[in-house]
Amino acid sequence: MKVKKRVTKGARLYLLLSLFIIFISFFMLKNVVSYTEPIEEMFINHPLTEKEIEKVQVVRIYDIEKVELPNEKQDFYIIEDELGYHMLKSGNAKLDEMAEEASKLSKARPFENKLFLLKIRVIPEIKRGRRGRKIVKISPEMQQDFAAVFQKSNLAKKKEREAKNDTMLAYTYQLAHLKTDLYFDEFDEIDLWFEIGKGIVVLIVGLGFLVASGKIIYHNYKNYKELFELFPEVQGHMNLLVENAEYVSKDFALLVYKGHIIIHADEFYVESLNKIRGIRKFKKSYRAIVEYYLRVKYKNSDEPYELSIGSFAGKRYVDDEKWLEENYNILVEL
Structure with missing residues (x-):
């Protein structure tokens, strides 16, 4: 059995988890930045594409009309945009003004x-879920x-009427029919705060693991300093601790050296046996x-100190437990 100085002993898993989770949170918060990007810059830098399903995008409107759909309580709008004709779901008063002006x-x-x-946001007709399940966003009835x-x-009607006197407009109108396999949903600032909230929660979890690993590293550092x-x-x-130890337990990663118990399992721990009344x-x-x-x-405190010694089979290491009990009064009920 070898004993090496590792201040990260017992903290490496927490540290790895914290860095991974913090990275994920930064990635989530980075995506939020695009939500707050000025709309004109988004329009120039990220042209609308229907393939980017359910991502925040910018669309340019050429014409708009407010309509009612059967069995739907929320307002809908027919819009003519750079890709053709779509339905837009929104309750924004600004759209009412635009529809009235148009x-x-x-x-x-x-x-x-x-x-x-x-x-x-572009809402698709069908989105694949886990294990190939399909989640229908737009029912056939809504498409009709x-x-x-x-x-x-x-x-x-306006487009048809004006297309009669414009061959190019008529051709464009025929190609740019209503897309019934998807509709647009106006982006809401509430969604932005929801995305920010998710990123912050994930970041807090990552920082929690980072603090936990920091505490373990700090305790290890103090105990190594005390040992030296x-x-x-x-x-x-x-x-030398192993070579000159009074007792060595490889399975418990525990040894006794010059009247001190040293545990080097998931954390590093050293203490005088004279101060201990039970293990x-x-x-x-x-x-x-x-x-x-x-x-x-x-002996001078009712608050115990716990150290992880790993995952072991329950019926093994009887000799180690017997040594702890017989040599240092371990039978005390803690």
């Missing part, structure tokens, strides 16, 4: 010379309602995982 103009694409931009409302809309002050000869020659092994179970600990209790 209705007063007789020409096709009334906002063609104005830059009307909206942050939106979309198409029926679009055909009866003033926006469609007590026994300068072992600094740089840690294996007891116990276990903590979580489903199929069993982890064993040593609980050290001091």
Whole structure:
């Protein structure tokens, strides 16, 4: 058995988890930055594409009309955008104003010379869930309602009427029919705060693991410092502890050296046996995982100190427990 100085002993898993979780949180918060990016810059830097499903995007509106859908309580709008005709779900008063303004103009694409931009999400008809399950976003009935409302809309009639005198417009209108396999949902600032909240919660969890690992490293550092002050000869020659030990337990990662108990399992611990009135092994179970600990209790305190000694089979290491009990009064009920 070898004993090496490792101040990160017992903290490495926490440290790894904390760094991984903090990285994930930064990635989540980095995505939030795009939500707060000025809408004009998003429009220039990230052109709208329907393939980027359920991401915040920017769409330019050329024409808009407010409509009602059967069995739907929320307002919908038919919009003509740079990709064609879509449904937009929103309750924003600004859209009501835009629809009212567009209705007063007789020409096709009334906002063609104005830059009307909206942050939106693209809601697909079908999204694949876990294990190939399909989650339907737009029912066939809603698709039919979309198409029926679009055909009866003033926006469609206006385009048809003006297309009669414009061959190019008629050709464009025929190609750019209503997309019933997806609709747009206006981005809400509440969504932004929700995304920020998720990122912060994940960051807090990561920082919690980081603090836990920091505490273990700090305790290890203090105990190593105390060991080297007590026994300068072992600094740089840690294996002298094993070679000159009064007792060695490889399974418990425990040894006794010059009247001091030293545990170098998941954490590093050193203490004079004169200060200890009891040591007891116990276990903590979580489903199929069993982890064993040593609980050290001091003569001048009722507050025990617990050290992890790893996951062991329950019926092994009888000799080690017997030594702890017989040599240092371990039978004290802690």
